[in-house]
Each structure stands twice: as structure tokens, then as C-alpha cells.
Amino acid sequence: MQTVRLAAALFFFSSVLLLSAQSASGSYPRAQNVTWKSTNFKTILAWEPKPSAEYSYTVEFSKVGGDKQRKPHCIRSSGTVCDLSSSLTELDAYYTADVLSEPPLGANSDLTEFPYTSSPRFCPYKETDIGKPDFKLEVSEDKKKTTLYVTDPLTALFKDGSQLNIRDIFSDQLQYRVTYRKNKSTGKKVHDAKTNVIELTGLDRGESYCFYIQAYIPSRSVDKQLGEVSQTQCSNDDSKSILEVYSVGVIAAAIFLILLLVGLIIAVSVICCRRRRKALKSGKEGLPLRDV
Numbered sequence: 001m002q003t004v005r006l007a008a009a010l011f012f013f014s015s016v017l018l019l020s021a022q023s024a025s026g027s028y029p030r031a032q033n034v035t036w037k038s039t040n041f042k043t044i045l046a047w048e049p050k051p052s053a054e055y056s057y058t059v060e061f062s063k064v065g066g067d068k069q070r071k072p073h074c075i076r077s078s079g080t081v082c083d084l085s086s087s088l089t090e091l092d093a094y095y096t097a098d099v100l101s102e103p104p105l106g107a108n109s110d111l112t113e114f115p116y117t118s119s120p121r122f123c124p125y126k127e128t129d130i131g132k133p134d135f136k137l138e139v140s141e142d143k144k145k146t147t148l149y150v151t152d153p154l155t156a157l158f159k160d161g162s163q164l165n166i167r168d169i170f171s172d173q174l175q176y177r178v179t180y181r182k183n184k185s186t187g188k189k190v191h192d193a194k195t196n197v198i199e200l201t202g203l204d205r206g207e208s209y210c211f212y213i214q215a216y217i218p219s220r221s222v223d224k225q226l227g228e229v230s231q232t233q234c235s236n237d238d239s240k241s242i243l244e245v246y247s248v249g250v251i252a253a254a255i256f257l258i259l260l261l262v263g264l265i266i267a268v269s270v271i272c273c274r275r276r277r278k279a280l281k282s283g284k285e286g287l288p289l290r291d292v
């Protein structure tokens with residue numbers, strides 16, 4: 001009697017579970033691997049797999065705790081990405097998004113609830129990756145000072161029609177990290193700078209150094225502090241610089257002058273010698289013979 005009742009109860013509960021699972025997953029497969037991909041505030045929600053002709057995806061996003069919104073481009077689409085850059089307007093808020101599996105555009109369904117997958121939370125200000133910056137390298141004429149001129153990467157954000165760069169967004173939170181080494185060595189040194197014009201003064205004169213830079217935002221969590229690294233640029237060393245510093249014409253003129261000088265010295269000394277020898281000879285001849 002007990003076992004029968006238990007079995008009945010088990011059967012009942014498992015059918016309820018099965019039914020609810022079925023109605024929750026509906027007739028369409030759920031999106032998988034829903035992730036945020038964001039660089040320089042260009043923020044894209046991506047998921048898998050590509051839908052069959054039988055269904056489509058719709059994205060609903062919201063500030064955490066806020067009202068759900070949709071973007072026309074991301075309603076019943078057959079794509080697997082949704083660009084939300086211009087929709088995440090509060091940069092320091094956290095957002096989440098659901099990817100719903102719905103009937104294809106134009107098709108109807110009796111279902112009112114569709115299966116969906118939720119994204120992780122995402123905060124643009126704290127989590128967007130920072131792309132590689134660009135810089136110009138300049139060594140002062142006396143070789144004492146090396147200066148890097150950094151260009152801030154542009155973002156996907158606009159204000160009053162003009163495109164904002166990362167300095168516009170992060171202002172004094174943004175620093176740049178310079179990593180450099182002597183061209184001949186592998187030992188690296190790091191210099192953090194708060195401005196876009198970075199002067200390095202302690203470098204060995206006449207050495208070639210190689211530099212790369214990356215954005216550095218110390219206020220972020222450790223894994224999001226450093227941006228993508230720039231290309232590496234090296235300064236010239238001095239050993240081969242005679243040809244670069246002086247033009248060919250100047251060098252030719254210098255060689256000509258030196259040859260002229262040598263020729264002159266030779267000519268003068270030859271003439272002098274001759275005269276002296278003559279003078280000696282005539283002197284000898286003209287001298288009275290002392291030892292006689």
C-alpha cells in the first residue's frame with residue numbers, strides 16, 4: 001500500500017516536472033553561450049547557434065532592475081548578434097539581456113511565453129575592452145629626452161554629433177602604461193603616465209630603445225585594467241649616425257678639405273726640405289774649414 005502510494009506520488013511529481021520543463025523550453029531551442037563582446041564601447045551581444053528557418057531570436061535588454069527594451073534590428077531576426085552600443089546609455093550601469101527563441105518573422109504562434117537565455121551582467125564603463133592606442137616617438141636633439149605623443153583611441157559613442165575618444169569618457173581615470181627595453185636586451189621597464197605627452201629622461205644616451213603602450217585604468221578590477229598593446233616602435237641608436245647627421249655633400253667637402261690640407265702640408269714640407277738642404281749645402285760650402 002505504502003509503496004503504491006509512493007510510486008504514484010513519484011509518478012505525479014515527475015510528470016509535473018517533465019511538463020513544466022517542456023512548456024518552459026517550448027518548441028524552439030534556446031540560445032546558448034550568450035556573451036557580451038565589447039571594445040571601446042562598441043558593445044555586441046552574441047550567442048549561438050544560427051537558427052533554422054523554423055524560429056528566430058529576439059533580444060530584450062534592460063538596466064538591472066529596470067524596464068525591458070527591444071531594438072528593431074534585434075526582433076525576430078535570424079542573426080546571432082545584436083549591436084547594443086547606442087542603447088546602453090548609462091555607461092556606469094549594469095545591463096542584462098535575454099535572448100528569446102520566437103517564431104520567424106511573420107509567423108504566428110499560440111505560445112505566449114518563449115524560451116530564453118539570459119546574459120551575464122555587463123557594465124560598459126567597467127568592462128569594455130580598450131583597443132590599442134597609437135603613438136609618435138621623438139628623441140630630442142641632445143638625446144637626453146625621449147617623448148611619446150599618444151593618440152586616444154576613438155569610441156563607438158557620439159555626443160552632439162562628434163565621436164568621443166576614451167579620454168572623453170574616462171578623463172583622469174585614464175592613464176597610459178609605457179613598457180620599454182633596450183633594443184639589445186630583454187629586461188623590461190614600465191612607466192605609468194597620466195597625460196598623453198609622456199617624457200622619459202633616464203634613458204642611456206645613444207642607445208636604441210623599443211617602446212609599446214597600452215591604456216591603463218587603475219580604478220577598474222585587475223583583469224580589466226590594461227588595454228590592448230600598441231605596435232612596438234624603436235628609437236635609432238647612434239653608431240651609424242654620421243651618414244644621417246651630415247649630408248653626403250658635407251662629408252665630400254670635408255674629405256676634399258682634408259686632402260687639400262694634407263697636400264698642402266706635403267708640398268710645404270717638400271719645399272722646406274729642399275730649401276734647407278740647399279741652404280745646408282751652400283752653408284757647408286761657404287763655411288770655412290774649421291778642423292783644418
Ligand SMILES: *[C@@H]1O[C@H](CO)[C@@H](O)[C@H](O)[C@H]1NC(C)=O
Pocket residue numbers: 032033048049
Ligand atoms: C558554446 O561554447 C562551448 C565552449 O566554447 C562550445 O563547446 C559549444 O559548442 C558552444 N555552443 C554552441 C551551440 O555553439
Ligand SMILES: *[C@@H]1O[C@H](CO)[C@@H](O)[C@H](O)[C@H]1NC(C)=O
Pocket residue numbers: 183184208234235236237
Ligand atoms: C633593433 O634590433 C634589431 C635586431 O637586434 C634590429 O634589426 C633593428 O634594426 C634594431 N632597431 C633599431 C632602431 O636600432
